[in-house]
Amino acid sequence: MRIPVIKSILASLMLVFASEAADAQYVVKGRVTDKGNVPLAGAGIVVRGLQGTGTVADSEGRYELEIPDSEPHVITVSFVGFMTQSRTVRPDRENDGDFALEENPVSLNEVVVTGTRTPKVLMDAPITTRVISDLDIARSDAANIQDLLITELPGIEFTFSMDQQVNVNLQGFGGSSVLFLIDGERIAGETLDNVDYNRLNLDNIQRIEIVKGGASSLYGSNAVGGVVNLITRDQTEPWSVNLRARYGAHNEQRYEGSAGFSAGKVSNSVNVQMTSTDTYDVGGEGDFNTVYGNRVLSLKDRLVYAPVEGLKLTGRIGYYQRERDADALVKDRYRDVSGGLKARYEIGGDGDAELSYSYDEYNKSDFMVNTGSDVLNYSNVQHNIRALFNWHFGKTGTLTAGGDFMNDYLKSYQFEDGGSYSQMTADCFAQFDWNVVKGFNVTGALRYDYFSEKSLHSVSPMLGLMYRIDSEKAGHFAFRGSYAKGFRAPTLKEMYMSFDMASIFMIYGNPDLLSEVSHNFTLSAEYFKKYFNVTVSGYFNMVRNGITTVWNQELNSMRYANEAPSNIAGADVTFSMHLPCGFGTRLAYTFSHEYTVDGSPSMSTARPHSLTARVEYGREWKRYGFNLSLSGRYLSGFSTHVYASTDFETLTLQKYPGYTIWKLMLTQDIWKGISINMIVDNLFNYRPDYYYSNSPVTVGTTFAAGLSLAIGEMFRK
Amino acid sequence: MGGLYDEPEEVSEFGFVKTETLTGYGTVYINTSVYANWVYLDFAEAETVTVDMTAGDPEPGQWDMAVHRYDVKTNGGSAAMTSWTDIVKFEDSGDMPDDAAFVSDIMTDDVIAIDMSGMMQGNIVYAEDWYNPELSRWLDVDTSTMPPIYTKSDNVFVLRLPDGRDIAIRLDNYMDGNGTKGYMTIQYKTLTGEVEL
Numbered sequence: 001m002r003i004p005v006i007k008s009i010l011a012s013l014m015l016v017f018a019s020e021a022a023d024a025q026y027v028v029k030g031r032v033t034d035k036g037n038v039p040l041a042g043a044g045i046v047v048r049g050l051q052g053t054g055t056v057a058d059s060e061g062r063y064e065l066e067i068p069d070s071e072p073h074v075i076t077v078s079f080v081g082f083m084t085q086s087r088t089v090r091p092d093r094e095n096d097g098d099f100a101l102e103e104n105p106v107s108l109n110e111v112v113v114t115g116t117r118t119p120k121v122l123m124d125a126p127i128t129t130r131v132i133s134d135l136d137i138a139r140s141d142a143a144n145i146q147d148l149l150i151t152e153l154p155g156i157e158f159t160f161s162m163d164q165q166v167n168v169n170l171q172g173f174g175g176s177s178v179l180f181l182i183d184g185e186r187i188a189g190e191t192l193d194n195v196d197y198n199r200l201n202l203d204n205i206q207r208i209e210i211v212k213g214g215a216s217s218l219y220g221s222n223a224v225g226g227v228v229n230l231i232t233r234d235q236t237e238p239w240s241v242n243l244r245a246r247y248g249a250h251n252e253q254r255y256e257g258s259a260g261f262s263a264g265k266v267s268n269s270v271n272v273q274m275t276s277t278d279t280y281d282v283g284g285e286g287d288f289n290t291v292y293g294n295r296v297l298s299l300k301d302r303l304v305y306a307p308v309e310g311l312k313l314t315g316r317i318g319y320y321q322r323e324r325d326a327d328a329l330v331k332d333r334y335r336d337v338s339g340g341l342k343a344r345y346e347i348g349g350d351g352d353a354e355l356s357y358s359y360d361e362y363n364k365s366d367f368m369v370n371t372g373s374d375v376l377n378y379s380n381v382q383h384n385i386r387a388l389f390n391w392h393f394g395k396t397g398t399l400t401a402g403g404d405f406m407n408d409y410l411k412s413y414q415f416e417d418g419g420s421y422s423q424m425t426a427d428c429f430a431q432f433d434w435n436v437v438k439g440f441n442v443t444g445a446l447r448y449d450y451f452s453e454k455s456l457h458s459v460s461p462m463l464g465l466m467y468r469i470d471s472e473k474a475g476h477f478a479f480r481g482s483y484a485k486g487f488r489a490p491t492l493k494e495m496y497m498s499f500d501m502a503s504i505f506m507i508y509g510n511p512d513l514l515s516e517v518s519h520n521f522t523l524s525a526e527y528f529k530k531y532f533n534v535t536v537s538g539y540f541n542m543v544r545n546g547i548t549t550v551w552n553q554e555l556n557s558m559r560y561a562n563e564a565p566s567n568i569a570g571a572d573v574t575f576s577m578h579l580p581c582g583f584g585t586r587l588a589y590t591f592s593h594e595y596t597v598d599g600s601p602s603m604s605t606a607r608p609h610s611l612t613a614r615v616e617y618g619r620e621w622k623r624y625g626f627n628l629s630l631s632g633r634y635l636s637g638f639s640t641h642v643y644a645s646t647d648f649e650t651l652t653l654q655k656y657p658g659y660t661i662w663k664l665m666l667t668q669d670i671w672k673g674i675s676i677n678m679i680v681d682n683l684f685n686y687r688p689d690y691y692y693s694n695s696p697v698t699v700g701t702t703f704a705a706g707l708s709l710a711i712g713e714m715f716r717k
Numbered sequence: 718m719g720g721l722y723d724e725p726e727e728v729s730e731f732g733f734v735k736t737e738t739l740t741g742y743g744t745v746y747i748n749t750s751v752y753a754n755w756v757y758l759d760f761a762e763a764e765t766v767t768v769d770m771t772a773g774d775p776e777p778g779q780w781d782m783a784v785h786r787y788d789v790k791t792n793g794g795s796a797a798m799t800s801w802t803d804i805v806k807f808e809d810s811g812d813m814p815d816d817a818a819f820v821s822d823i824m825t826d827d828v829i830a831i832d833m834s835g836m837m838q839g840n841i842v843y844a845e846d847w848y849n850p851e852l853s854r855w856l857d858v859d860t861s862t863m864p865p866i867y868t869k870s871d872n873v874f875v876l877r878l879p880d881g882r883d884i885a886i887r888l889d890n891y892m893d894g895n896g897t898k899g900y901m902t903i904q905y906k907t908l909t910g911e912v913e914l
Contacts, residue, residue: 162863287862328869330896337718363718366896373723375895418895502864503750503899504833556834 028089029064030097032057032077035135037716038236040101043079048086067091077101081109084580096622103135105578105586108476108528114209114229116433116443117184117218118390118400126433126443126464127215128480128524128537130574132208134233139616139629141665141679141706143246143254143275145180145200145208145230151631151663153210154572154610155590158197159694164292164326165192169694170212171592172568172606173225176488176547177516181219181229186406188382189336189362190493196334196362198296199320203256204271206233212572213520213539214486217445217462220404220427224486224518225541232302235260235267240712246677248704250293252277265306273298279325282699286691294324310346315339323367331367333374336360351391354402358384377413379420382406397435400445403428410492414499414507421492423453431462441466451489458515460485475529480537486518494547494560506557507549514545514562533576541568565597568606582618587611601641601651605694607658609636618667625669630683632662661686661696673713677706726894733763741907742804744889749784750899753831757783760884760907770831770844781878782852784901785829787891789852794878795819796852796886802871804885804906819877820851852876855888867891867898875908883908 032043039061046054047067057063067073070091078084082101089095103110108123115127122131132140132152142148146158146166161167168175175194180187187195208230215223239261246254253276260269279293300318307313317339324332342356364378388402404427411420431445445462464482490513497509524537545562552559570592578584589611594604611634618627637658644650662683669675681702688695728734728746736743745765747756753771757780758764766777776783782791789796797814801807825848832842852874859866869888876884885906893900 327867329890330892335718335721361718363722365722368726368892368894368896370890371726371894373726373894374721375725376719376722377895413895503752504836551837556837 026067026070026089026091027064028067028075028095028097029062030099031061032063032079032099032101033061034082035100035102036236037100037713040079040082043077043082043099043101045075045077048074048076063097065097083578086580103133104531105133105135105576105584108526108533110207112209113184113231114181114211114227115215116398116400116431117388117402118398118433120433123468123476123478123526123528124441124466126441126466126480127211127482127484128522128526128535130210130212132210134206137202137205137208139627139665139667140631141246141663141677141704142202144198144202145228146197148202148208149228150633151612151614152588154588154612154633155570155592155607157607157635157694159605160288160697161192161194161693163192164288165194166197167192167194168197169605170225171570171590172594172604174605176222176491177224177226177486177518179215179219179222179224179227181227183232184229185340185358186360186382186384187362188338188360188380189334189364189378190380190491191364196320196322196336198275198294198322198334199298199336200230201273201275201296201298202230203273203298204233204258204269204300204302206231213482213522213541214460214484214518215462216449216458216460216486217447217484218429218431220447220449220460221425221451221458221487221489221515224488224516224543233269235262235269235302235304237712238262240269240710242708242710242712244706244708246704246706248679248681249699249702250278250280250291252704254706266304268301268303270301271299280699282691282697284687284689284691286688286695287693288691291697292324292326294322296320296322312344314342314344329369331369333365333367334363335365336362347391351389353390354386354388356384356386356388358382358386360384377418379409379411381409395435398433399430400433401428401430408492412493412497414493414497416498421453421496423451423492425452425489426450439468439470441468449487449489453492453495454490454511456489456515458487458489458517460487475527475532478526478528480522480524480526482520482522484520484522486520488516488547490515490547490560497560501558506555508552508555508557508559510560513547513560516547516562517544518542519544531577531579533574535572535574538571539569543568564600566594566602566604567597568592568594568604582620583616584618585613585615587613603641603651605640607635607638607656609658610634620669623671627667629665629667630662631665632660632683634658634660656692656694657688659686659688659696660684661698671714672716673710675708677704677708679704679706728894732765736763743905745901745903745905747784747901747903748899749786749901750897752786752833755783755785755790758903760882760905770846781882781884782849782876782886784903785846786899787853787856787858787901788829789849789855790822790847791849791852791876792878793822794849794876795821796849796874796876798851798854798870799873799875801873802887804873804887804904807873807885808906808908813883814875819875820849822847822849824848852886855886856891881909 032040041059043057055063055065072090074086076086077099083104085099110122111119112122112129115125115129140148140151149156155171157169159167170178210228212226215227242258244256256273258271276295277293298320302316305313320336322334338360340358344354346352361381365374365376367374384406386404391399406425409422427449429447433443443464447460450457462484467479469477495509495511499507519542522539526535544565548563549558550561572590574588576586592606594606596602614631616629639655641651642654644652664680664683666678682698685701687700734746753769755768757766757777760781768774780792797818826845827843828848829844829846830841831844855870857868874886887904889904890902892898
């Protein structure tokens with residue numbers, strides 16, 4: 001009898017509370033930021049199922065939302081270009097109202113600069129630009145540009161050329177035809193036509209922008225097959241200290257540290273990166289079987305000072321050194337010192353003007369183990385002065401104009417008696433980015449380049465058309481078509497080399513070389529809707545006067561010469577998707593076909609088919625988050641002509657096998673600012689039967705682990 | 718960055734650059750970069766003579782070993798590699814390789830390359846000459862790749878001459894101060910037999 005009585009008392013008590021609660025309210029407040037704690041002013045906060053209940057975050061990202069009843073509810077926070085986040089709030093407890101939104105990796109709201117040299121939202125960029133975001137970089141586990149690009153960009157390979165030096169191959173374009181830039185600045189020094197990719201470490205890089213095809217109308221020489229531009233992060237936090245460490249196979253160690261502050265008119269960030277790996281044997285037959293170990297140290301500092309509104313002064317310095325264990329008696333040493341000053345002035349709200357000076361000195365030396373002497377044998381010093389001007393004519397368009405003046409000095413062991421040469425280069429360019437009518441854009445550019453040594457000059461035009469359709473329901477479409485010329489002036493090395501190749505033959509430069517030229521035609525269509533993005537593009541490149549070394553019978557030596565014309569046709573298809581539930585995928589496929597125009601045997605190194613793929617799933621709670629990603633690439637096999645091993649006159653057909661290689665990575669955010677990475681590289685234990693110079697450098701499945709500490713995060717609410 | 722670097726160590730003097738007369742210990746520095754040349758070493762007189770094969774110059778009257786690029790021949794001797802990497806420690810140990818380990822010269826017609834100018838047409842000119850395969854192990858040159866991969870042996874070799882002398886030989890370097898290959902720095906120590914110096 002007693003139990004039913006108690007039950008009925010409880011039931012009536014609950015009814016009383018419930019009726020009282022029906023009129024009650026509660027308040028949820030907090031702050032909406034991005035993952036880097038930057039406030040997202042204007043972010044919308046709504047209550048699911050309660051129409052008309054919502055608010056907007058203020059300039060500091062703060063909001064206060066009154067819930068009209070005392071029921072639990074799901075509140076949803078959204079902001080353009082970011083993944084929507086939801087959370088359940090309850091009346092009977094203190095609710096955490098802080099949201100750190102993740103950037104929507106498939107949205108096209110990122111600002112890019114490479115295609116037009118002026119900031120432009122990706123979807124509006126008249127030139128198709130591929131962006132690798134800081135999130136992509138963090139989840140790629142890459143130490144340098146080389147590791148990153150092979151996982152993100154189909155059709156790119158880094159292979160070994162002579163002496164295990166690294167050579168880029170972007171759909172048939174080699175190191176001298178792909179222009180690598182840091183914040184739009186050229187990089188001094190090369191080895192066998194390639195810049196030192198170890199210099200391009202990803203510490204403090206905000207994003208990487210890639211424009212395929214010719215871009216000489218803005219960037220001049222070398223922008224024949226593509227431009228890869230690394231954009232440095234601005235210091236936005238009042239202070240930050242980040243530490244990262246990674247340990248992997250072959251005693252591979254990587255340590256990174258960065259510290260920065262931003263106070264009033266001044267901000268500064270300093271970065272240090274150290275990496276090292278041991279020499280190891282791949283344990284198989286091949287063109288190479290020992291992979292040389294090396295040690296790298298890189299330091300960068302960037303100071304920004306804004307003395308008055310509209311004026312921004314940036315100073316930067318950098319030091320880099322690498323030692324390579326190619327020989328027991330001689331260590332190859334590579335060093336670089338760089339610096340730059342830039343003044344940027346905003347002219348009202350309509351334009352800006354920029355004046356910059358940049359210095360880059362890249363040296364190579366031999367460290368003699370026996371005697372301890374360090375003998376310089378190569379030095380490339382570049383001084384560059386640039387003026388850049390942008391003027392916006394309302395919504396009609398933007399005029400960009402500028403010019404560079406550069407002094408290029410080169411001392412090299414490949415010149416007679418280790419001598420030196422230098423030359424001046426000068427250029428001017430102008431571009432008009434015209435919004436003809438809503439959704440239709442025409443961009444035209446023209447650049448003139450002059451090279452003093454042989455009084456060479458080049459005129460590079462570009463024309464781009466874009467048509468954009470935006471529909472709330474159907475999504476956003478962008479159609480682009482462009483023509484761009486790319487060119488590459490012969491370098492001092494290619495004109496004046498006189499190098500004794502192992503006392504067997506000489507390699508001579510050729511002062512009469514013509515500039516290499518490419519004509520690029522591209523058509524593309526892009527579709528974006530909320531969480532999906534699809535891009536299809538096709539291109540056709542005509543390469544003329546390509547510069548290479550050929551056997552010269554008269555000299556009984558190798559000599560630089562312009563080669564037979566060739567064409568490269570291809571297509572790219574990219575699909576990416578990222579759902580709020582945490583599932584994401586990205587698939588990118590590239591087809592390339594290179595052929596000679598005169599029917600001579602093709603020596604193309606472009607693989608016809610290549611694919612990169614990433615599938616990931618991640619969830620995030622207040623104190624814990626994880627992301628599990630599986631990424632991989634497939635490169636098809638191909639056949640090409642190579643010189644027979646006995647001489648440089650007979651060509652033989654060489655078949656290179658295709659391969660696929662995958663990486664599994666688990667990232668765990670275990671507490672504020674602390675995250676742990678666990679990596680299984682080469683998951684399916686791929687091992688080449690024979691290690692060709694373009695085979696992946698792998699010994700099979702390996703493991704690695706990393707730790708990242710964002711100390712500033714630990715002290716922030 | 719100029720201050721970071723050193724001037725290359727210029728050794729203008731070739732031959733027996735360092736000799737200790739009482740102990741018979743010394744260093745030889747020779748230019749073997751020219752394919753047409755043999756550089757003859759005479760440890761007894763501490764002398765080197767360079768002979769151009771293509772010019773038909775005669776070999777010297779007295780010599781112990783000769784070096785062509787990285788190839789070695791002996792004057793009727795034989796050689797053996799030890800497991801030691803330090804000449805002094807090797808001598809102190811008294812640990813001489815077995816007689817059976819000593820390898821004599823062989824006559825070859827495809828080793829001593831004297832003209833490489835036709836190499837890219839598959840046409841290398843070789844001299845018919847003696848070659849000591851054991852002592853030539855002091856430097857392995859893998860020419861299957863370009864540039865060739867050089868692997869120097871740190872080991873001490875023993876050169877056994879017909880007159881009864883044993884000479885410990887160790888290759889210290891095969892490059893000059895600029896890193897140019899074809900310049901051999903050889904450490905030696907006369908172990909037995911009369912030291913005439």
